[in-house]
Amino acid sequence: MNDTELRKQIKECIGKDIRKRRKKIGLSMDEFAVDCGLNAKFLGRVERGETMPSVHTMVKLSLGFQLEHYTILLEKVNTEIYHKLIENQKE
Secondary structure, three states: OOHHHHHHHHHHHHHHHHHHHHHHOOOOHHHHHHHHOOOHHHHHHHHOOOOOOOHHHHHHHHHHHOOOOHHHHHHHOOHHHHHHHHHHHHO
């Protein structure tokens, strides 16, 4: 897997998890974006896996979900994807 494919998979995985969590708490994208201090169109791009959220954005999302730490949002990133990322960095 090349870096471009890996990045795409990570973005999609993060986006799906964010959408799933948002729906679970019963908020629309607009409502959640306001709670997080984000633009709703940008949040939509993140949820669709079109853009990789920055660490700053991940912190804002975590606060919106009332999570203690932004890394909790990354737990859903597939272990296989993580290991492939590490392999790519070694090459």
